[in-house]
Each structure stands twice: as C-alpha cells, then as structure tokens.
Amino acid sequence: MMLPPSHPDQATKWENVILPPTKDLHKIDVYRQGGGYGALKKALAMKPEEVIEEVKRSNLRGRGGACFPTGLKWSFMPKAGTKAKYLCVNGDESEPGTFKDRQIFEFNPHLLIEGTLIACWAMGITAAYIYIRGEYGKWIRMLERALEDAYSNRLVGENILDSGFTTQIYIHKGAGAYICGEESSLMNSIEGDRGYPRVKPPFPAQVGLWGCPTTINNVETIANVPVIIERGAAWYAGVGSPKHPGPLLVGVSGHVNQPGVYEMPTGVPLLEIIHKWSGGVPGHKGIKAVIPGGSSTMVLRGEALEGVRMDADSLKAAGSSVGTAGLIVMDEDTDLIAVITRIAKFYYHESCGQCTPCREGTGWLWKLLTRFEAGEARMSDVALLMDVANNIEGNTICALGDAAAWPVQSMLRQFRDEFERRTVDRPDDAPVSA
Ligand SMILES: Cc1cc2nc3c(=O)[nH]c(=O)nc-3n(C[C@H](O)[C@H](O)[C@H](O)COP(=O)(O)O)c2cc1C
Incomplete structure (x- = not known):
C-alpha cells in the first residue's frame, strides 16, 4: 500500500489535492479512475492562450524558490517564430532542507505528467524535459514507469487524446550537482555541457535550450496546473493567502x-x-x-x-x-555555529567556480566558520565574516552566491552574541551584542 504521509487531523483541516491519500495513486489506472487526465482533456478543448489566462488568474506562484508568477512566465514565451520551444521541469531538488518534489515523484507522478502536457499545450511546446536529481534512484524508476504507462496509454506522444496535439516528454537525470538546479545551468547540463550558469539577459524565454525559447518551472509548480484547470482559477485563488495562494x-x-x-x-x-x-x-x-x-x-x-x-x-x-x-x-540546545558551518561547507562544495566572489568567498566563509566552531576565532573575525558574505551577495552570475551569503549574514545579525562568545580575545566583561 502506498500512501503519502499525512497528519492525523489533516482530514478535518484540509483536503489534499497534490498528494491525496489515495492508495496506489502512482499507478495510471488508479489515477485515471479518480478523474486523472481529465484536466488535460479540458485544457485541450481550450485555446492555448485561455489556459495561460486561467493560470494567470489563479495567481499561482512558482514553487522553485523565487515565487515568480507562473502565468506571467508562460506569457513570455513567443507565440510566433519557427524555432522549437521547450519546457524544462526542474526536479533537481538538491537544497538542504528541501525534499517535497520527491513526494510528487513517488505518490502522484501522473499529476506531474498531466501538468507538463497542459503546460506544453498552453505554450505550443513539443518537447519537455523533466530534470530529476541523479541520487533519486527509486523515484527516477517510479517516474520512468509512470511515463512509460502514459506513453502506452497514448497520453503522451502523437495526437494526444485525438486532439491533433503532439508532444514528447524526456526524463533527464542530474549527476549530483546542486548548481544544476539553477535554471541556466540545468539547460547547459541537458545540452551535455558543464553545469555553468549563463549570463542573463538573454532570458530563457528568448534564448534557452539549444538557443530556443524555453520555460523552466519547478515540479510542484507544474503539479498545481491540472488542479487549476480542473477546479478553476477562482477556486485556486481563494485557497490560503490571496497574494500567494494554493x-x-x-x-x-x-x-x-x-x-x-x-x-x-x-x-x-x-x-x-x-x-x-x-x-x-x-x-x-x-x-x-x-x-x-x-x-x-x-x-x-x-x-x-x-x-x-x-x-x-x-x-x-x-x-x-x-x-x-x-x-x-x-x-534551544542547538549549536548554531555548528549548523552554519555545515551549511557554509555545502555551498563551498557546490560552488561551480565560475565567479570569483563565490568560488573564493564560499571557501573563505567556511574556513572562518571552522575557526569559530573550534573556539579559535578573534573578535575581528566577526566583522570579517560579514564582510566576506557581503562581498559575495549580488556579485555573481547566479543566485548561488546569494544563497551562500544569506544564511551567514542572517545568522550573524540574529545571533551575533553566539559568534562573539566563541572568540578567544573577547573580554570576559564585554557586553553581549544584541
Ligand atoms: C543554485 C540554485 C539551485 C536551484 N535549484 C533548484 C531546484 O533544485 N529546483 C527548482 O525548481 N529550482 C531551483 N532553483 C531555481 C531555478 O533557477 C528556477 O528559478 C526555478 O526552477 C523556476 O521554477 P518556478 O518558476 O516554477 O519556481 C535553483 C536556483 C539556484 C540559484
């Protein structure tokens, strides 16, 4: 029996729509019995621009980190032109503390496939890549199985549901690099190149995968799309916080x-x-x-x-x-210096090395933090740590630099006293910083 984890009181609070507690929902027959792929049928009967409008009206904001409005992003895709257009569905999911897309791969992969197809229809895309974290062995196999079943049920590929619409979906496995979750590195990785972020502009909607217009969306973002089409934008926009609903x-x-x-x-x-x-x-x-x-x-x-x-x-x-x-x-008993040192080591390890402030700065942050952790730092290192973080933030091609700087900066701002207490030269009678 396969069921997503749920809170004992959840039924009285909230009806799951992304991860409903339906036994064996990952199987195509079960998914279809519950109305699965009905939203695709509905979307194919709409005009592509109507689907984009519906997603806009829902106020869906991307679940990949930046909260960018999804309908607006979709509307950036050019309508004219002869170039191929692509969708990349981002399931690299490599940030410490983040493990929610994995649940979709495991418990509701057809919702993701259905959302991918609707997104392709809305933007006139004929090939989509689902980029999945390479370490997700079990979930890669589950997604592959679901995709095979969708193909053999003629829901993906040629002339989907006799609509005349054709699109292909490919699964692309990552190889263990956090940077490949950054959208432009992800495209380089799919192209077979080193996972280096690209300079923007041009933005992917103009120059993306193989130089063609491309949209990149997170797995959870795409999984929300069939729900919007099935229940309507008004329902969706009314769930939770009005400016960031769903x-x-x-x-x-x-x-x-x-x-x-x-x-x-x-x-x-x-x-x-x-x-x-x-x-x-x-x-x-x-x-x-x-x-x-x-x-x-x-x-x-x-x-x-x-x-x-x-x-x-x-x-x-x-x-x-x-x-x-x-x-x-x-x-209350957590050693926050140990926590931030470990986080800093992650960013140091994952920096791709393309931009000097990130390549050098992340290592410097980690080395300074190991000094605090060992109780060997000096008071002047507190300001130095902030200075190094400030010199990374905003000075890199992609946001990995910011991602490395923000936890250190905020830890220093919120818990400066903990850093000062770990120095060798802090006078015993020095006042504790706020
Ligand atoms: C270093 C780095 C890693 C990222 N990793 C992911 C990831 O694993 N999954 C993801 O969806 N977005 C990730 N992002 C954000 C993507 O660049 C992109 O904004 C996102 O996939 C867009 O999807 P959304 O509009 O649906 O939120 C990462 C960004 C950076 C800078």
Whole structure:
C-alpha cells in the first residue's frame, strides 16, 4: 500500500489535492479512475492562450524558490517564430532542507505528467524535459514507469487524446550537482555541457535550450496546473493567502516529533506547522531558530515566530523568504555555529567556480566558520565574516552566491552574541551584542 504521509487531523483541516491519500495513486489506472487526465482533456478543448489566462488568474506562484508568477512566465514565451520551444521541469531538488518534489515523484507522478502536457499545450511546446536529481534512484524508476504507462496509454506522444496535439516528454537525470538546479545551468547540463550558469539577459524565454525559447518551472509548480484547470482559477485563488495562494508542500525537518512533507494551504502560521502538523519539539523544548524555506533562506529567531505565516509576504515581512518551504527547526540546545558551518561547507562544495566572489568567498566563509566552531576565532573575525558574505551577495552570475551569503549574514545579525562568545580575545566583561 502506498500512501503519502499525512497528519492525523489533516482530514478535518484540509483536503489534499497534490498528494491525496489515495492508495496506489502512482499507478495510471488508479489515477485515471479518480478523474486523472481529465484536466488535460479540458485544457485541450481550450485555446492555448485561455489556459495561460486561467493560470494567470489563479495567481499561482512558482514553487522553485523565487515565487515568480507562473502565468506571467508562460506569457513570455513567443507565440510566433519557427524555432522549437521547450519546457524544462526542474526536479533537481538538491537544497538542504528541501525534499517535497520527491513526494510528487513517488505518490502522484501522473499529476506531474498531466501538468507538463497542459503546460506544453498552453505554450505550443513539443518537447519537455523533466530534470530529476541523479541520487533519486527509486523515484527516477517510479517516474520512468509512470511515463512509460502514459506513453502506452497514448497520453503522451502523437495526437494526444485525438486532439491533433503532439508532444514528447524526456526524463533527464542530474549527476549530483546542486548548481544544476539553477535554471541556466540545468539547460547547459541537458545540452551535455558543464553545469555553468549563463549570463542573463538573454532570458530563457528568448534564448534557452539549444538557443530556443524555453520555460523552466519547478515540479510542484507544474503539479498545481491540472488542479487549476480542473477546479478553476477562482477556486485556486481563494485557497490560503490571496497574494500567494494554493496548496503548498511544506517539508519539515530538524527538531520536530514528526518530520515529513505536509500539504496545506499557504499562510499557515509557522508555529502551527511546528506544533500541530509536525507534532511539536521533542522534550517540549523551546525553539531557538528556524530556517523557513530551505538552507538558502534567512534564519529567524524562535521568539520572532509569533504571527509569521508560511507565505511569501509574511516571511518577507519577517526578514526571510518562503523559498521552497523547507522548514528546518532548531531547538534551544542547538549549536548554531555548528549548523552554519555545515551549511557554509555545502555551498563551498557546490560552488561551480565560475565567479570569483563565490568560488573564493564560499571557501573563505567556511574556513572562518571552522575557526569559530573550534573556539579559535578573534573578535575581528566577526566583522570579517560579514564582510566576506557581503562581498559575495549580488556579485555573481547566479543566485548561488546569494544563497551562500544569506544564511551567514542572517545568522550573524540574529545571533551575533553566539559568534562573539566563541572568540578567544573577547573580554570576559564585554557586553553581549544584541
Ligand atoms: C543554485 C540554485 C539551485 C536551484 N535549484 C533548484 C531546484 O533544485 N529546483 C527548482 O525548481 N529550482 C531551483 N532553483 C531555481 C531555478 O533557477 C528556477 O528559478 C526555478 O526552477 C523556476 O521554477 P518556478 O518558476 O516554477 O519556481 C535553483 C536556483 C539556484 C540559484
């Protein structure tokens, strides 16, 4: 029996639409019995521009980290021209704390395939690539099986559902590089080149895969599309927070009793996610800090969580971002210097090396942090650490540099006292920084 994990009280709170608790939903027959591929049929009866309008009206915002409005992104694709057009569905999912697309591969892969087909129809695309994290062996096999079944049911390929529309879907496996989740590196990787980010402009909608117009969307973003077409944009726009609506897959990890991926409307308070959905903090300990949206988002203090909600605006106002809704919870006993040192090591390891500030700066951040961790840093290293982070932020081709700088900057701003306490030359009677 295959069921997505769900909260015991979830049925009374929220009806899952991305990961419904239907047994064996990953099987094509089960998916179709529940009405699956009905949204595709509906979309094929609409004009492509009507589908884009519907997605625009739904206010769907990308689930890949930047919250960019999906319908608007789709409308950037040129309507005229003779060049091929491509869709890349981004399932690289390599950011620490982020593991929600995996649930779609496992529990509802046909929703993703159906969404991919609708997106292709809307944008006049005849080939889509689903880029999947290379380490996801089990989930690659599950997705391949689902795609084979969709092909043999003539839902993908030539003349889909006798509509005259033809499109192909290919699965492309990554090879273990976080940078290949960045959209332009992803395209280079598909082309067989080194996963280096490209300079923008030109943007992918003009010059993308093999120099052709391309749209890149996250797996969860695309999985929302059949729901919008089936239930209508008005329904979708009314779910959760009005400016960032819809169902959201929230991955909770760290110090909670029931870590996992929970589907909920956007806008649920972070404290409710921790205490109700995820079973609270083990031993009823206090919360020292949380990282709300995957390791690249800014850390928040536990005391500052009252009233903060899991949506783009609320987290922005709180000084962080929703990112990929990968909520990492750290209890009162957590050694935050150890946490940030480990995060910094990840970014150092994953920097592609193309831009000097990131290539050199991420290593420098990590080395400085190991000094703090070992209790060998000097007071002047606190300012130096911030200076190095500030010199990476905004000075690189892609956002990996920012992703490396933000956790360090925010940890320093929020918990400066912890850094100062780990220095060798801090006078014992020095006041603790706020
Ligand atoms: C270093 C780096 C890694 C990224 N990794 C992913 C990823 O694994 N999955 C993803 O969807 N987006 C990732 N992104 C964001 C993509 O560049 C892109 O914005 C996203 O796929 C767009 O999808 P959306 O509009 O549906 O959110 C990453 C960005 C950076 C800078």
